[in-house]
Amino acid sequence: MLIGKARSLLDASGGDQRVAGAGQLAQAYQIAGTALIQLRRFDLAYHALNRALDVADESGDELVAASVVTTMCWLLLxxxxxxxxxxxxxxxxxxxxxxxxxxxxxxxxxxxxxxxxxxxxxxxxxxxxxxxxxxxxxxxxxxxxxxxxxxxxxxxxxxxxxxxxxxxxxxxxxxxxxxxxxxxxxxxxxxxxxxxxxxxTSDNRNRHQLDRAWANTERGDLAEATRILSGLRAMSPTWLRHQRYARDIVTTILTRRRRPVSQELAALADLLGAGS
Structure with a gap:
């Protein structure tokens, strides 16, 4: 819907408005590409970002094109x-x-x-x-x-x-x-x-919390790692559910624990499908 509206706006524009419309359509394709990367639909993301680059060229704004490249680099990573x-x-x-x-x-x-x-x-x-x-x-x-x-x-x-x-x-x-x-x-x-x-962004904040959880796990502080992950489960359960990194951390905690599985850890394992 976002891309369709941006495309219609571009088609109906001329002159400076068309240049601005091209920039907006490039952003719409870039947003779509970002979402597709999150969903691991890499082929579709590549197509969306290539379309974004094509339209960005029409806008004549090198920074719009360069911002699309940052997302393309993320896809390659x-x-x-x-x-x-x-x-x-x-x-x-x-x-x-x-x-x-x-x-x-x-x-x-x-x-x-x-x-x-x-x-x-x-x-x-x-x-x-x-x-x-x-x-x-x-x-x-x-x-x-x-x-x-x-x-x-x-x-x-x-x-x-x-x-x-x-x-x-x-x-x-x-x-x-x-x-x-x-x-x-x-x-x-x-x-x-x-x-x-x-x-x-919330993605970067959440990723940072996963990094902290990983580091605590590697240092042997499994309780702190579980606490951090439980905080993420409370704040961003949908995001967390799709993170392989989080599942790997919880699997490591389950493997290394010396105590019975706590309710917090059990809830994390259930959300992420870890240890199953």
Missing amino acids: RQGRFDEAERLALATADAIEPRFSRTEPTRLAVWGWLMLRGSAAAIRDGRADDAGGMLDAAGAAAVRIGEQLPADVALRMPVTMGAFCPVTVEMKRVEMSVVAGDPVTALALAERVPPGSGRA
């Missing part, structure tokens, strides 16, 4: 295509590189997300130094923007672009340590994440 994801993120980041000497919030936000995608690909490819360098670059962009939502991000970009902020970057630092298999560093970095979520 989910498919384990780390080298492709990194190369695409860095090439696009080079094309839109902002000037740090003056504030360009939207450009900084999109560029920062591309750096986060490149970092995520590099750490999963076993290159911690490269990943850390890109994460530091993203952090510098986030600090430059601060915690204020750039108005033009809200108008021109999907909500995820406006979610780029220092808190998001700090959460990604924790994630990087988790991917590297370092629970001690992950927990230490988690202490630096402010209690508030800044502008981080």
Whole structure:
């Protein structure tokens, strides 16, 4: 329905309105692609994002196209295509590189997300130094923007672009340590994440809680890990149900426990189909 309305608006527009309509249709396709990735419908997501890129070209707005690329990189990451994801993120980041000497919030936000995608690909490819360098670059962009939502991000970009902020970057630092298999560093970095979520999306907040649960599990604090997961079950049960990462954590807790299964743990196992 969203895509249909955006397409109708574009078809009925001309001149500057058509350019703006193309940007809105690109966003609609990007949102659809994001949802399809969540559902693991990767072929359909790839098609939607390619359509988004085609329409973004018509808009003439390089930042709209670059924001679509951030989602395409996420798709490649989910498919384990780390080298492709990194190369695409860095090439696009080079094309839109902002000037740090003056504030360009939207450009900084999109560029920062591309750096986060490149970092995520590099750490999963076993290159911690490269990943850390890109994460530091993203952090510098986030600090430059601060915690204020750039108005033009809200108008021109999907909500995820406006979610780029220092808190998001700090959460990604924790994630990087988790991917590297370092629970001690992950927990230490988690202490630096402010209690508030800044502008981080609910998906990033929830993923951060899973990272904390994993790190606590690896450190042997199964009770704390269960507490964190139970909090997620209370706040985002539908999201949690579809997370393989969460199911793996609960399975590990069940395997390592030395006490009878608590009601909390039993409810988590039932929700996630763990240990069955």
